[in-house]
Amino acid sequence: MNLYPINAGNFKLDGGAMFGVVPKSIWDKTNPADANNMIELTTRCLLIEDGKQLILIDNGMGNKQSEKFFGYYHLWGEFNLDNSLKAYGFHRDDITDVFLTHLHFDHCGGSIQWNSDKTGYETAFKNAYFWSNKAHWLWATQPNKREKASFLKENILPMEESGQLKFTSLPELDMLTSSELGFDVFFANGHTDKQMIPLIHYKGKTIAFMADLLPTVGHLPLPYVMGYDTRPLLTLDEKEKFLNLAAERNYYLFLEHDAHNEIITVKNTEKGVRLNAVYNTQDIFN
Template sequence: MTLYPINAGNFKLDGGAMFGVVPRTLWQRTNPADANNMIDLTARCLLIEDGNRLILIDNGMGNKQSEKFFGYYHLWGDASLESSLKKYGFHKDDITDVFLTHLHFDHCGGGIEWNKDKTGYQPAFKNATFWSNKEHWQWATQPNRRERASFLKENILPMEESGQLKFTAIPNNAILKNSELGFDIFFADGHTDKQMIPMINYKGKTICFMADLLPTAGHLPLPYVMGYDTRPLLTLDEKEKFLNLAAENAYYLFLEHDAHNEIITVKKTEKGVRLKDIHSAQDIFN
């Protein structure tokens, strides 16, 4: 097995929205904001090469939305899904599986693209199976008013229409062991219903793709919960449970949205679980 970090693009969001009720004077210590209160973020995906399978976890915003839409997210830098795959010698047609932690637009938008004459949409990964789970799929295709703006039908429905969609099993407890993709999955409901956190056994290490359970290293303190979370009190419990597991078992936490820290480890302190070390993906994956 070989792992590759895939940068699907950089963007900015309002720091207050990213940290909920936590005051800026606190969160700006780890996530400094610009004059418009915007903080640096990224869409860092993970590519798993395992035998004949090439599994991509999440795929960023994509590029099919309008200029006005992208104007809200202040795109920066020149990284893209295609160029990042090419860096490692891959093309979108090589991908066999696309695993989606959840179906918010910044995690799945790159999976669907315009067709040739822009009359409709088609999968950007024509040879891949798209993986979600039944409960989250229902949550996303019949969205609540809070999340409706994040679940864009043009990102979601073409996966099913193409016949390329499959669902993972849903465990009786929080962790699905040895899923169809070959890794464990931690299920979390605080951010959105049945978000999936992959836990990959790699060279004796456990690499956890943190998605929106832990967007950045600055979100380690338990009360630092995004304003976007639908059930923030549940997020508190889920973060506490997972971060304690991470500290006890020396998990490596792969951060999807932290523009400046790729992978971290954590430790238990008197103040709770806190940052231990920061690592580059190159150091951990090589």
């Protein structure tokens, strides 16, 4: 098995929205804001090469939305999905499976692209299956008013229409289950219903793809919950369970949205779970 970090693009969001009730005087120390109160974020995806399988976890915002839409998110830097794949010798047509932690636009927007004459949409990975789960799919296709702006039908419905959509199994009792793609999945419901956190076993290590359960290093303290989370008290409970497990078992936490810290480990302290060490992906994957 080989693992590759895939940067699908950088963006910015309002720091207050990213940290909820936490005062700026606190979160600005770990996630400094610009003059417009925006903090730097990224869409760091993960590519798993395992035999004949080439699995991409999440794929960023894509490029089909309007200039006005992207203007809200202050794109920065030169990274994009195709160039990041090319750097490792891959093309999007090589991808066999796209595993989507959840269907918010910044995680699944790259799944779908305009067709050649821009009269409709088509899948951007023509040889891949797209993996979600039935509960989250229903949540996303019949969205609540709070999340409606994040679940864009043009990002979601063409997956089903293409016949390339598959659902992974839901856990019967616990929050953890094994997926059909060979890695474990931790289910979390605080950010959005049935978000999936993959745990990949690699060279004696466990790599946890944190998605929006832990967006950045600055979100490590339990009360530091995004304003975007639909059930913040549930996020508190899920973060506590997962981070305690991560500290106990020395998980390597792959941060999807932290523009400046790629992988971290955590440890238990008198103040709760805190940062232990920061790694570059090349330190862990090579």
